[in-house]
Amino acid sequence: MNGFTLTPVETKPLSFALPVIGAAGGFAGLFVGTAHGSGAMGIAIGAVALILLAYLALVVFGLGQEKVTRWGIFALFVITGFLLAALPGIVLGVLSGLFFSWFIFWIGEGRYRANLAPYLTSGQVLWHYTFRVICGAIFVFLITPILVVMPLSFNAQNFFTFTPEMLRFDPAGYSLKHYQDFFTSSGWQQALRNSLAIAPVATLLSVSFGTLAAIGLSSEHVPFRRAIMAILISPMIVPLIISAAGMYFFYSRIGLQGTYFGVVLAHAALGIPFVIITVTATLVGFDRSLTRAAANMGADPVTTFFRVQMPLILPGVISGGLFAFITSFDEVVVVLFVGSANQQTLPWRMFTGLREQISPTILAVATILVVISIALLTTLEYLRRRSERLRGMSPG
């Protein structure tokens, strides 16, 4: 990895290398085989082909010609991919070719031990790599559903289907019409406007109340601090559907159900816990003697707050605000209850759209929202690092 080896590598016996490579080949073959109708055939062909390749690479050609052999294996995979599934096959061929041309030598020459301590047992080495594979698999499992949505949103058809044209990378299979639909349909635009009108105001309320509550609850003389904290955080813990049903009946009685202000209030209540938690965490690092020093110099509490305390806890306030914003922007359950048709937000429309008509416009909106969320979270992470740097918690 970084140039030097911890353990000298040694060529592994074929009785070890060939079965391991064969197993990997069989695993890859399972997917190819399933796509072509028979998983069992795929496993068999994959395993045999890889054992053959490994034998050729490791024994017949040997280490001396590693570079040439690697290119050969790579080319073989790309061509096979092309023969099996044209253009998309080439993409898969390139990826699997790169992997297996490296994997055969990695296993066969025992290179997998190079960066590990020499005293590790085989079991520990196996676990070391199994652990990595599991982590990678979890990552893939989490991220694939989000990634799959993105190309589908450029579908030229009105279905959630990878059409043959799309798989051939034919430009005719792709279109921006679902994005166009989103930007021109009055229903979607109204939903976007509603979301943009509700989320910032709800965020503002959450941030104001949440910050005040956090400051109050962090001073020691407040009675029942824990109980009050638990109540304020409860919207985050109680199942959303319970809060939503409760709010529905309560807001109906006092005339807030179905109003813009009602939805804003409901979302503010959901956002407050996030602000309280982040601001409380920031306040832990805040030196109280600074407020006393400010008071000593004649500043009243309000001035002290805005000139001394606020600037120091600002990163916590902003990240709490971002969480509150995302909560309101993504929220569907509460708005379904508390809102009326005039307050349809983006998630509401996506929810009903998914149920009544499976239109890729939803995917286009989802893609846009994912991009917005990534931008917001990047900002959040940047602010967090900045705050750590300012407080001298990390060198950076």
Place this chain on the structure above:
Amino acid sequence: MKLTKTLLATTALTVAAGTAVTAQDMANSMTIVSWGGAYQDSQDKAYVQPYLAANSGVTATWDESSAEAVAKLRAMNEAGNVTWDLVDVVASDAMRLCDEGLALELDHDEVLAAAPDGTSASDDFGDLIVSDCFVPQIVYSTTFGYRTDMVPEGVEPPSTVCDVFDLAKYPGKRSLQKRPIDNMEWALYCDGVAKDEIYDVLGTDEGVDRALAKLGTIKDQVVWWSAGAETPQLLADGEVFIGSTYNGRLFSAIAEQNQPIAMMWDMQSFDLDGWIVPAGLPADRLARVMDFLKFATDTQRLADQAAYISYGPARASSAPLVGKHADLGIDMAPHMPTDPANAGNVHIYDYEWWADNRDDLDAKFQSWLAQ
């Protein structure tokens, strides 16, 4: 009971109609509830936009909540805060809402326009007025569509509902709605029960077992759907060979999206969709919605809707006025479930029988599904 209901309804109507309804007394906004998608678009284009054009200053908001209309209306009633003015529901939901007193009972001749030739509204809608609260709008059907390119070679395309049960002749997955209605009747019909005896057989425990046994022959090849959009999606994906859904969805996939799908109308199951007015609206909103309802269900408006979606208008007098598709320019009449060529063999779904037996059969069907 019946008499009291009618009396109450008449009083309510006299209040609504008698207080000299003028534009000043009408609310200026309406919330109309429907199903979303192409169907709601067709209502918007055929009914709402023309109405708004003729009544400046009035606004209409769509709420796509028909799927949970019964539950939501109950909650609204309990909370004493009915925010909907007009709700599009299927006939069976209308009957339930009417029985629970959540929907307003109407005198159809009083509140709806007569046909152009003077036929009264109740005669024009005829049998389709299945509940005193219900103003029928369209006749739709649940029927089958199949992938034309997945028909096995050398075999003619499926032509009867029993082909759905024939795995040997037509292998591949099927999609059926996740409820007993229609599926049980089709199963018995294909198990050799005569059409007019289906409900008699289904009324016995042996009949239910027989229907489930017939469905059991294809159970492991069935994808169960709950939203109307699922079957077109599954057909477009090639995930299923044949599947049931609402005929308008199939029309849209075939004619508007050019998918390799064909209709199979045999034993299509007719159902009705229409409006109900929630009970307990304030006078000004009630006046507005009644004015809209009269406009939106007249002969021409119902025929206009058929230019956007292939559902048959509920008025007899609208049928001759059905024209061409608004965008595609194709004749809509042959795509209507009620067209004689499509309605050769129709399954008449028995509302009353299902109203009495639905809970029981739902439970049996769900436990059978879980086996």
